[in-house]
Amino acid sequence: MASYFPVVCISFVLILVALASDPNPLQDFCVSIPNSPVMVNGFACKDPKLVQANDFLFSGLHLAGNTSNAVGSRVTPVSVAQILGLNTLGISLARLDYASWGLNPPHTHPRATEILTILECTLLVGFVTSNPKNRLLTKVLQKGDNAVAIAALSSQNPGVMTIRNAAFGSKPAIASDILAKAFQVDGNIINQIQSRF
Amino acid sequence: MASYFPVVCISFVLILVALASDPNPLQDFCVSIPNSPVMVNGFACKDPKLVQANDFLFSGLHLAGNTSNAVGSRVTPVSVAQILGLNTLGISLARLDYASWGLNPPHTHPRATEILTILECTLLVGFVTSNPKNRLLTKVLQKGDNAVAIAALSSQNPGVMTIRNAAFGSKPAIASDILAKAFQVDGNIINQIQSRF
Amino acid sequence: MASYFPVVCISFVLILVALASDPNPLQDFCVSIPNSPVMVNGFACKDPKLVQANDFLFSGLHLAGNTSNAVGSRVTPVSVAQILGLNTLGISLARLDYASWGLNPPHTHPRATEILTILECTLLVGFVTSNPKNRLLTKVLQKGDNAVAIAALSSQNPGVMTIRNAAFGSKPAIASDILAKAFQVDGNIINQIQSRF
Amino acid sequence: MASYFPVVCISFVLILVALASDPNPLQDFCVSIPNSPVMVNGFACKDPKLVQANDFLFSGLHLAGNTSNAVGSRVTPVSVAQILGLNTLGISLARLDYASWGLNPPHTHPRATEILTILECTLLVGFVTSNPKNRLLTKVLQKGDNAVAIAALSSQNPGVMTIRNAAFGSKPAIASDILAKAFQVDGNIINQIQSRF
Amino acid sequence: MASYFPVVCISFVLILVALASDPNPLQDFCVSIPNSPVMVNGFACKDPKLVQANDFLFSGLHLAGNTSNAVGSRVTPVSVAQILGLNTLGISLARLDYASWGLNPPHTHPRATEILTILECTLLVGFVTSNPKNRLLTKVLQKGDNAVAIAALSSQNPGVMTIRNAAFGSKPAIASDILAKAFQVDGNIINQIQSRF
Amino acid sequence: MASYFPVVCISFVLILVALASDPNPLQDFCVSIPNSPVMVNGFACKDPKLVQANDFLFSGLHLAGNTSNAVGSRVTPVSVAQILGLNTLGISLARLDYASWGLNPPHTHPRATEILTILECTLLVGFVTSNPKNRLLTKVLQKGDNAVAIAALSSQNPGVMTIRNAAFGSKPAIASDILAKAFQVDGNIINQIQSRF
Known part of the structure; x- marks a missing residue:
């Protein structure tokens, strides 16, 4: 068990920094209704008396993402689209799978800061700063074959x-x-x- | 690898809901100075020209926490005290280790929402809502021996x-x-x- | 009249600190509709052209709360459930009545900071900090028999x-x-x- | 005691609505240093290990304000200038004293919403809305001679x-x-x- | 072309400072529905799949405002009422036209900070601070006949x-x-x- | 004068949406000190008693930017680095000059939403949305030779x-x-x- 988390790194994951957080909620929870006819900032809510523990649960994160693609990586998001109970709560996760030499291409999250922890293998993580202008900061994280990482993002709907x-x-x-x-x-x-x- | 994340669950971890997020930062980063003579909301910052990749790195998360204590669990936080670069960025992590039948006692985070993903074993997670009043929502998550989980929190300094x-x-x-x-x-x-x- | 307010004290009222505030509103007011079929973060609003002065008024705060209960105290909240016009405005009040030796049991407000002013009598107020860890700060406020206090909270729906x-x-x-x-x-x-x- | 609070009313107190709240704090408290050589948004903080219960206390609110002036009213503020511990906490109070036929002149709070509770006597309270344009909403609150009221404001430093x-x-x-x-x-x-x- | 912008000045435009900003949005955009039967904080949104470039466009700002009125000025706002796509985005503009010796009367924006740039002519701009109390700060900006200015405001619905x-x-x-x-x-x-x- | 503003368009200016706003300030103003030895989130402030009208003024915006470069455009920012008084106020401007067929290359503002108004000539403006995924929305704005535009951004330090x-x-x-x-x-x-x- 000692080898699970070799390092933790704040990673804006190779390129663009986008720094924001969701505003505070106005109640304990506001579980979203997926296809509500009324659309609002975030999502309209289910009656709180009908909320169940399952509204706060996502069970697919044990499945490795399919990395058989051009970049050799797969992101499995767990945001408000996957856990309806995340609506208004200002946080989400993602599982990142990398094939050997796989790559999560340069991207930005327009509504969130990201923090990343590596569960297995090697990962080169980096981000470019806007001030100082276009400075690249990188770290090589642990050797291995495939890599699995967990990213946490400070928004229910970080966007990418x-x-x-x-x-x-x-x-x-x-x-x-x-x-x-x-x-x-x-x-x-x-x-x-x-x-x- | 398929068995790493059996479920993901938003957990306020057995009792109290505290819902908040940090305000947006005013620059890319403001790496905290640990013992600055000037104390401010959050922390005073290092000169951005002197910032290094290591300011955004914590390397101790691969070590299992010592669970030989009365409650049989250990929380290893990775917040602004451990990663100076997290200052103003509004997010943090924690590693949770549980001995068999271990317990993370009822607690609250005064400045953050928490989302939890189980990496190994069984965990009973739950939280009590304030409205509806004192309703307990729980889930049993996967069987096993010891448990390891990652918690993400929507604050650089969630408090506990x-x-x-x-x-x-x-x-x-x-x-x-x-x-x-x-x-x-x-x-x-x-x-x-x-x-x- | 000189004896009404012996002291004012910020009180998280015996135990848990929860520090947050509601986000800014996007219009002058958004008077909530109590049983709207559409539920959103906070509440859906009444047509602003139909808003009346009474939507911003609560008339029951002159009545002493009934303190004949096990803890000898009563909280009368004046939040968005009592004043529909408070929706989105980020503030609320509560009247606290105490019988002799009454007690407002340890609690936390998950979405608000609290400030307390004593109108009559003695009150021991205190709060426990999370950092420094579990330090208790207390004050004894004025002698007397029964106590009346007003609490203000930085949320339309502070929760308890x-x-x-x-x-x-x-x-x-x-x-x-x-x-x-x-x-x-x-x-x-x-x-x-x-x-x- | 039954006659203390005849009514509670959200009052922007005769004229201008200003709707805002302070951002969330990044720690339990950040007690301000009154004459710090370093000035920041809000105030620089005292070392948290040196914080005392008195930093959260103001004892002058039992004294009636002197209303012998042209408008016949007096506001006694209890904001971050009076309670250093209020820094970053996003809330404050004020005591309002009115002579017979006294008046708190039309004003606005640039950084706060206000909620008002009358402790004694009659008060005509009102506010003008910006949308619908320049609509005056008023209420006459309880008969009597002099008036005492408590106002709560959603900012440590509401301004006036x-x-x-x-x-x-x-x-x-x-x-x-x-x-x-x-x-x-x-x-x-x-x-x-x-x-x- | 060299003479378009003689100066830029933050102007709270003769009198009252109101300092706020809208909370962050929870998605890329939430284009408002003008006469939605459901009213919420801000506005209910159009289906994002139906959003068009025109939802983010306002074409009337080339027209000089009619300044034939008692104060000799005209404000043409471009806020969420004019550009439906501004809903939740926290920013707006206004065009200001002034006849010779025209005046934009003392006002406040309850939900926004204002920054002003002069395109033509002379303008005396000023604002009064609340702390230090009632201090007037003014500047005379460039000579000429009529004046045109652009104001930007940190809210989709700044109010006036x-x-x-x-x-x-x-x-x-x-x-x-x-x-x-x-x-x-x-x-x-x-x-x-x-x-x- | 009638031809100055043919259209106004919210433009995230050819590519990436980044949606955020600065948190509310805690006082009227906090004029930044450019080379303060103490660095904080945003900037440390000048003594408010020493603040002058010039701290809120920038006089260089009448000068056309030099567009003799590879992309044929120039951005002249007016943010907290140019107007020290903008610190904590959550808004800024920029002048954009374009040579014929000039281009402001694809970019993102990590801490701000942008709204753009064209003062002269033709401009093709567009942005790509993250949800719906990678949809391009564009508009051609008015014919002419060179173009001048004003951009307003919802941050004192939007970054680029x-x-x-x-x-x-x-x-x-x-x-x-x-x-x-x-x-x-x-x-x-x-x-x-x-x-x-």
């Missing part, structure tokens, strides 16, 4: 923006000449990146 | 108040006749509880 | 958790062997306390 | 802006032709009002 | 309270003897001011 | 992360094989992009 997908895979696509100028490369490089989607 | 210690073990002690009336028992019962400290 | 009730009087009850271990006493002591409910 | 003083008594004064146009009256009326300072 | 209108033009009116005492002038002066409405 | 610079221009650089996998392109494409720095 993977930079490659937002910049090169949006619908509709951003015009390639705009991206060519933004990234200061030839348009055919942009076309190559966009063609992978 | 163990009810037994606050009520019966404060310094100075609360007068036993006051506690006898508060708990509606004979004073000698209070004396028995207080004498264990 | 009376420790004895949450620990020993929940429904369903927490198993007595769990409580025996948590409070480090014999199970029959727990049974005695639970039998008073 | 008395409209007459801010508009007509600032230093330096606002030019009378500006005020004449702003209030749509002859300049000599403005001069009359300004000359009372 | 023009002091003259709130004090002298409410419905129903505040009794003139109350205002006479509050402003320390003869009742006939109050009557003169009230008669202009 | 230009994606190209953070991903490809950090110090030290992120290893090119990591970026190649993250962006799913050949390593030599990454090398080309990195070589432009």
Whole structure:
């Protein structure tokens, strides 16, 4: 058991820092109604008298995520979409699985700070700061084969923006000449990146 | 690897709900200075130009906590006191170790919501709601021997108040006749509880 | 008239500190609809054009609370359940009546800070801090017979958790062997306390 | 004792609504240092190990305020300037004394919502809403001679802006032709009002 | 083009400081539904799948406001009532037009801080502080004829309270003897001011 | 003058949404001290008695930004670094100048929402949402030559992360094989992009 948590690291996970937290709730809980006809900031709530322990439970986190994909990693989120009881409570989790040499691509969480703990293996974690400008801070965390990590996020609905997908895979696509100028490369490089989607 | 996380449960961990989150920070980070002569809300910060990756790292979480104590459990916190870089970031973690039949006594976190994921074994988790009044919600989580869990908390400094210690073990002690009336028992019962400290 | 307010004291009222405040509102007022079919964080609002001065008024606070009970005290809350106009406004009051030697049992407010002013008589007020750990701070406030106090709380819905009730009087009850271990006493002591409910 | 609190009313006390609350604190308490050489948002804190119960106490609220002045009222604030322990805690009180026909002039609290409870006598309380535009809501509260009230405010430092003083008594004064146009009256009326300072 | 922005100034715009910001949102956007039967803090939201770019657009800000009125100024707000997509986002704008010698009368924003930039001409801007008490800070900004300015406010719905209108033009009116005492002038002066409405 | 503001648009300016606002201040103002030896969340404050109107003023915004650079645009920020008085006030501005076909590269503000108004010419503005995933919303705003815009941001220190610079221009650089996998392109494409720095 001694080898479970070699290190804990605050990780904005390779690139962008987004620092926020949800506002305080106004009652003990406000368990969300998934398909409520009324939509509000966060979610409308179930009658508190009908709330059950299961509203605060998610049972799928023991299953390893499928990492057979181009980047060799999988994020299994446990936020308000998975645990309805998280609505208004300002916190969530995620399980991260990495194949050998897998990668969680550069991303940002627009509504949360992230803290990460490694359960198994090696992980290179890092983040880029906005001030000092574009400074990269990294750490290599423990050797091994595959990696499993738990991330905690200070929002019920942290959101995620993977930079490659937002910049090169949006619908509709951003015009390639705009991206060519933004990234200061030839348009055919942009076309190559966009063609992978 | 498939057996690591049998369930995830929001747990206010047997008793008291305390719902809050830290306010947003005003910069990327404000790494705390441990013994600053100037004390402020949270902590005074290190010069950001001197910040290192190690300011965001804690390496002791792989060590199992010593559970050879009366309640058979140990909490290893990873909050702003352990990771100086957590100052102003509004999140923290804790490792929970339980011996067989161990117990994390009823407590509350005055400044945070808690979410809990079980890494090994069985755990009975529960919390009491304030509205509906004093309703107990519980779940038994997976069988096994010892238990390891990770708790995430929506504050850099969640605080903890163990009810037994606050009520019966404060310094100075609360007068036993006051506690006898508060708990509606004979004073000698209070004396028995207080004498264990 | 000179004798009305002998002292004012911030009191977390004998035990647990819970420090929070409601988020800012997004309009002048959002008077709650008591039995709205739509439930949201806080409460759904009445049409602002239909709001009346009475929505901001509560007239029962001149009545002394009935203190003929086991603890010799009574709390009369004036929160969003009593004044519908308090919804989103982040503040509430309570009247506290004490019989001679009455006691407001150890409790916590999960969503509010409390400030207390004594209108009549003597009151011993105190609170236990979480850091420094379990330090008790107390003051004896003015001599007299019965006591009346006003508490202000920084939430429209501060909530209250009376420790004895949450620990020993929940429904369903927490198993007595769990409580025996948590409070480090014999199970029959727990049974005695639970039998008073 | 039955006659102490005839009514409770949320009062923004004759004119302007200002709706805010302080952000959550990052520790149990941060008792302010009155003349700290370092000034920060709120106040720098005393070492928590040196904190005493007296830091949370104010003893002058039993004294009636002197209402022998032009408006016949007196506000005795109990905010962070009077109770150093209120720093970061987001709440404060005030005692209001009124002579017969006394008046607390139109004002606003830039950082707090106010709730008011009348302890004695009659009080006409009211506030003007910003939306619906400039609607006056009032209530006459209980007959009597002099009035005493307690106001609670959702900030450690609510601030107060008395409209007459801010508009007509600032230093330096606002030019009378500006005020004449702003209030749509002859300049000599403005001069009359300004000359009372 | 070099002459567009002679200066930028934080202006609470002649009188009252009100310092607040909206709480963080819980999703990317929550575009308001203008006449939703369900009213909540802020506004109920449109289905995010139906959101269009036009929900975030307001096209009328190129039109000069009509300044042919008693004070010679016009405020064109661009808040959540004009851009439905601003709901929960905590920011808004306003265009200010001034005729020669026009004036934006003393006012306060109960839910926002304001920052102002002058696009053309001269403007005397100022604000009165609450602490130090009633200190007037002013600046004269650039010479010219008419003035155009952009104000940004830290709320989706900042609200505005023009002091003259709130004090002298409410419905129903505040009794003139109350205002006479509050402003320390003869009742006939109050009557003169009230008669202009 | 009628042609100054053709449209107003909330723009997160081509890519990433980051939604937050600064917490409320605890006093009227807390003018920052630029090189204070004590560093805190935000900035330490100047003695309020020494505050001057100039502490709230920035005079350089009339100067067009130099757009002779690779992307043909220039951002002139007016945040707490330029106006010391903005500290704790939760708002800031920026002037944006664009050469013909100039571009403000994809970026995110980690601590603020942005609202944009165009003063002159044409601008294509857009943003990508995180939920619905990676949906691009755009608008073409008015024809012309060069463009000038004012952006308001809901933070005193919004921060900015230009994606190209953070991903490809950090110090030290992120290893090119990591970026190649993250962006799913050949390593030599990454090398080309990195070589432009």
